Amino acid sequence: xxxxxxxxxxxxxxxxxxxxxxxxxxxxxxxxxxxxxxxxxxxxxxxxxxxxxxxxxxxxxxxxxxxxxxxxxxxxxxxxxxxxxxxxxxxxxxxxxxxxxxxxxxxxxxxxxxxxxxxxxxxxxxxxxxxxxxxxxxxxxxxxxxxxxxxxxxxxxxxxxxxxxxxxxxxxxxxxxxxxxxxxxxxxxxxxxxxxxxxxxxxxxxxxxxxxxxxxxxxxxxxxxxxxxxxxxxxxxxxxxxxxxxxxxxxxxxxxxxxxxxxxxxxxxxxxxxxxxxxxxxxxxxxxxxxxxxxxxxxxxxxxx
Amino acid sequence: xxxxxxxxxxxxxxxxxxxxxxxxxxxxxxxxxxxxxxxxxxxxxxxxxxxxxxxxxxxxxxxxxxxxxxxxxxxxxxxxxxxxxxxxxxxxxxxxxxxxxxxxxxxxxxxxxxxxxxxxxxxxxxxxxxxxxxxxxxxxxxxxxxxxxxxxxxxxxxxxxxxxxxxxxxxxxxxxxxxxxxxxxxxxxxxxxxxxxxxxxxxxxxxxxxxxxxxxxxxxxxxxxxxxxxxxxxxxxxxxxxxxxxxxxxxxxxxxxxxxxxxxxxxxxxxxxxxxxxxxxxxxxxxxxxxxxxxx
Numbered sequence: 001x002x003x004x005x006x007x008x009x010x011x012x013x014x015x016x017x018x019x020x021x022x023x024x025x026x027x028x029x030x031x032x033x034x035x036x037x038x039x040x041x042x043x044x045x046x047x048x049x050x051x052x053x054x055x056x057x058x059x060x061x062x063x064x065x066x067x068x069x070x071x072x073x074x075x076x077x078x079x080x081x082x083x084x085x086x087x088x089x090x091x092x093x094x095x096x097x098x099x100x101x102x103x104x105x106x107x108x109x110x111x112x113x114x115x116x117x118x119x120x121x122x123x124x125x126x127x128x129x130x131x132x133x134x135x136x137x138x139x140x141x142x143x144x145x146x147x148x149x150x151x152x153x154x155x156x157x158x159x160x161x162x163x164x165x166x167x168x169x170x171x172x173x174x175x176x177x178x179x180x181x182x183x184x185x186x187x188x189x190x191x192x193x194x195x196x197x198x199x200x201x202x203x204x205x206x207x208x209x210x211x212x213x214x215x216x217x218x219x220x221x222x223x224x225x226x227x228x229x230x231x232x233x234x235x236x237x238x239x240x241x242x243x244x245x246x247x248x249x250x251x252x253x254x255x256x257x258x259x260x261x262x263x264x265x266x267x268x269x270x271x272x273x274x275x276x277x278x279x280x281x282x283x284x285x286x287x288x289x290x291x292x293x294x295x296x297x298x299x300x301x302x303x304x305x
Numbered sequence: 306x307x308x309x310x311x312x313x314x315x316x317x318x319x320x321x322x323x324x325x326x327x328x329x330x331x332x333x334x335x336x337x338x339x340x341x342x343x344x345x346x347x348x349x350x351x352x353x354x355x356x357x358x359x360x361x362x363x364x365x366x367x368x369x370x371x372x373x374x375x376x377x378x379x380x381x382x383x384x385x386x387x388x389x390x391x392x393x394x395x396x397x398x399x400x401x402x403x404x405x406x407x408x409x410x411x412x413x414x415x416x417x418x419x420x421x422x423x424x425x426x427x428x429x430x431x432x433x434x435x436x437x438x439x440x441x442x443x444x445x446x447x448x449x450x451x452x453x454x455x456x457x458x459x460x461x462x463x464x465x466x467x468x469x470x471x472x473x474x475x476x477x478x479x480x481x482x483x484x485x486x487x488x489x490x491x492x493x494x495x496x497x498x499x500x501x502x503x504x505x506x507x508x509x510x511x512x513x514x515x516x517x518x519x520x521x522x523x524x525x526x527x528x529x530x531x532x533x534x535x536x537x538x539x540x541x542x543x544x545x546x547x548x549x550x551x552x553x554x555x556x557x558x559x560x561x562x563x564x565x566x567x568x569x570x571x572x573x574x575x576x577x578x579x580x581x582x583x584x585x586x587x588x589x590x591x592x593x594x595x596x597x598x599x600x601x
Contacts (some may be wrong), residue, residue: 026453266456
């Protein structure tokens, strides 16, 4: 187990490092950051000044090393739109996004686990088909469109919820539904498939043959094993929700990391974009790492191979 | 996500039996019908569409669709805030969605499949490098990277297609890798190797044909993914640029009229939903058929 943990942690660190490098190069090589920062109505001299001031004239790898050296100490530079340290911005915005992701994943799990179990137990029944239809529809639903439909329904037709804003818990309801719906299909399918595999297994038949009650078998023997793959997927989905919140937060003007990313992208605020990218990538990597480790802990077969 | 969700079994069935299965799967048939209709709509747009998608008529702005009391048959789906016929724009929008889906999948599919097949077949160091690249790619949030690149380079259909094509190869690589691994250890591959076939020959005539099933499944899933992403980017203003009739862009243009004329937003959204729904049904259907055959 210790060797496995060390290997996975090392790999995760390497992934984060490479993401930071690729992200840095991608943002720098696709366009001149000085031109982007200066804006359209700027003179050659302005651009040259910005280039010198921010050190954009140095070789790109030197710039990267410089940036990385500061970043590991928590210094992501100063946002050139907000005129604040980027790390302060991130710290102030992160709780909102974390809360939104936590709400959304809970909402998704509360609906998808029972639905997946019922669909598996009653395989090929109308409820199984309905669950499948629900999953396919959920996957096909453009999240920004769902957001607008919810606004029409709950802010215009029935004015129950505020269409945008942040700070109050009511502001989280519609974003939670939108993001949760996005995560639901995959979780539901995995619960159903996991449960189907378990239901067909020998130990379930043995437990039934012993004369144990049906629901004891289902919940004590079945569910526990079916949940193993779900743990990893939940961690991964949580990571996706952190980054998937950009569109949702932009629509509902919910001031989290996603909204910060959106604002800084439209304002060509490159230091902030870079910082958000690396923070989101780090969280995603940590969550997948956590999922893998939990899996290895729950299922000894994984850590041996 | 891809690794955990996508359990694609490798099909080893003749096409005739595949055809037999096809008839009994309702979802698959619905998917095929939806996609056929959309493709026909895109191909014959100039002949089907009642109007020019770019012709503005400022005297006929925001005419409601036919199911409203004030709707007229001149504009069955109404007109947009610039007085352009909405039915026409929805029809032309299918071209943008399908072109994006097709080209993005062509680019991403080529990159991902090559990487996945190489990793699955050669294993060892190649597999390590490819798996690492997949991890790196997965931890970069697609929407964020795409938005940032488009913001710097400038939005256009070409840029969107390239950006998404260069980002969405991960699932192809994951699935092709595991499918190739399964096939590699099968007897006919071992026999081919024992018979002295060259590596390219084994890859092209023994392995590649058997990857069709999983490839079709991933292709459909990624097409759906690409269409939704293009729409989302265009909706945020960092995608396809006006006056092109992208469904995502149409939703964005109608957003300001959401409170009084919600159909401006619902109509292109329904088109988007129906197309993606159809593609997903097709993908699920193909997966069901190939997986079922394997279990029997």
